Amino acid sequence: MRRVVVTGIGATTPLxxxxxxxxxxxxxxxxxxxxxxxxxVAKYELPVTFAGQAKIxxxxxxxxxxxxxxxxxxxxxxxxxxxxxxxxxQPEVEPERLAVDFATGIGGVQTLLDAWSTLQERGPxxxxxxTVPMLMPNGPAAAIGMALGAKGGARTAVSAxxxxxxxxxxxxxxxxxxxxxxxxxGGAEAAIHPLPIAAFAAMHALSRKNxxxxxxxxxxxxxxxxxxxxxxxxxxxxxSLESAQSRGANIYCEIVGGSVTSDSYHIxxxxxxGAGAARAMLDALEQADxxxxxxxxxxxxxxSTPVGDIAEYTAVNRVFGTHTENLVIAATKASTGHLLxxxxxxxxxxxILALKQQQxxxxxxLDNQDPAIPLNVPRSMARLQRPDAVAISNSFGFGGHNAxxxxxxx
Amino acid sequence: MAHSQQEVLAGLxxxxxxxxGIAADAxxxxxxxxxxxxxxxxxxxxxxxxxxxxxxxxxxxxxVKNLITVGDAVTYITANxx
Numbered sequence: 001m002r003r004v005v006v007t008g009i010g011a012t013t014p015l016x017x018x019x020x021x022x023x024x025x026x027x028x029x030x031x032x033x034x035x036x037x038x039x040x041v042a043k044y045e046l047p048v049t050f051a052g053q054a055k056i057x058x059x060x061x062x063x064x065x066x067x068x069x070x071x072x073x074x075x076x077x078x079x080x081x082x083x084x085x086x087x088x089x090q091p092e093v094e095p096e097r098l099a100v101d102f103a104t105g106i107g108g109v110q111t112l113l114d115a116w117s118t119l120q121e122r123g124p125x126x127x128x129x130x131t132v133p134m135l136m137p138n139g140p141a142a143a144i145g146m147a148l149g150a151k152g153g154a155r156t157a158v159s160a161x162x163x164x165x166x167x168x169x170x171x172x173x174x175x176x177x178x179x180x181x182x183x184x185x186g187g188a189e190a191a192i193h194p195l196p197i198a199a200f201a202a203m204h205a206l207s208r209k210n211x212x213x214x215x216x217x218x219x220x221x222x223x224x225x226x227x228x229x230x231x232x233x234x235x236x237x238x239x240s241l242e243s244a245q246s247r248g249a250n251i252y253c254e255i256v257g258g259s260v261t262s263d264s265y266h267i268x269x270x271x272x273x274g275a276g277a278a279r280a281m282l283d284a285l286e287q288a289d290x291x292x293x294x295x296x297x298x299x300x301x302x303x304s305t306p307v308g309d310i311a312e313y314t315a316v317n318r319v320f321g322t323h324t325e326n327l328v329i330a331a332t333k334a335s336t337g338h339l340l341x342x343x344x345x346x347x348x349x350x351x352i353l354a355l356k357q358q359q360x361x362x363x364x365x366l367d368n369q370d371p372a373i374p375l376n377v378p379r380s381m382a383r384l385q386r387p388d389a390v391a392i393s394n395s396f397g398f399g400g401h402n403a404x405x406x407x408x409x410x
Numbered sequence: 411m412a413h414s415q416q417e418v419l420a421g422l423x424x425x426x427x428x429x430x431g432i433a434a435d436a437x438x439x440x441x442x443x444x445x446x447x448x449x450x451x452x453x454x455x456x457x458x459x460x461x462x463x464x465x466x467x468x469x470x471x472x473x474v475k476n477l478i479t480v481g482d483a484v485t486y487i488t489a490n491x492x
Contacts, residue, residue: 063431064428064431065429065430065431068429125459125462126459128456129451129452129453129455129456130452130456133452
């Protein structure tokens, strides 16, 4: 099977408007979480009044006409994909050999809800003709495919918060099997709107630390009380090694594993035994032809929910046993919040940069680490010691979806 | 308040520009929406609905297909204002 490398990265996140600035802010221990200023927070008396909004508004990057025809999730997707494409040096590839694997967890939810309001208040004739193409969950993948001229297939993985990782895994396998030479892969989400906030709050999934939003996302901390919603997108350019080498491209690292499993346990709760998550990690490592001792860095899913963080620890422990204590863990949602379908993509970028630069970003807000989760989670920037080791990035989603990626320096 | 043809043309050009980014001064009476201005059916419907609001006029769907040129639209709107 063909080897696959990462040759471009792009992102727009609550920390910054591009990938490298997001990474720098992460290394500096910044938080992208803040109180929401929108009128609707008070109007609907939302129980959660903060989130991680994209640092740079998409409307300030795209032309008004472009923005008008895209749901915010597709806007973020397009911005991140263009950055990744430029970063990769705009590879010359036959359109039929260029594909897109771009995920979203929820799709064009803002478009859908705005259209429903319009219908109720102003009638059917005022519902925008672009409503359907804007709300469909394949909108981000289609927008990227059109912008870059990709004709090798534009696919959308939809597996809640595992979507971004699943899309990247799909892209990886597609190039491995020779179905495409270059794939733009990643995920986007734009769900900061009163209804998703009310709905996630109704299931008590969100932190309610309204007085201290910057401290609300606190994976592994004893006082964690839920995740913090974030928005944005991340994109990778994946490419066959031969394609990258033949054009002398800058290579970040190699992607060597991508596995997707499902718990078949509960629609929202993770399997407390962590069996499905563990299987995803083991399978991804097997694809990478790596042993558990070959792993040094893990970018954890770690959303800051009481049960989720424990379940992931259980799964990690199940896979790594006594090697668990040697792992250097980062829980970057502490800084970015949870980008849902975009989470895996931006965390893949953070994992890749950690591997390449051999430095792990700090996990902020970890004031009192939960004694039930005795992982090595640096609170300030830490050096990695083994450039030949692999790094893994975990994502898990409602529905019992588990998706794990493995990267290695080249 | 009725708008003159000149006002309708200027207002329509603004709507076209807003929706598509086409320069307002390119929106001239003899231009075809599809062949000259390359406006697709979805943008056309958006422009029509916005024009209804802007000029207090009803443009039935069956009428839209007769609005081939900018001039057709300007004439229809000017003649059918409330």
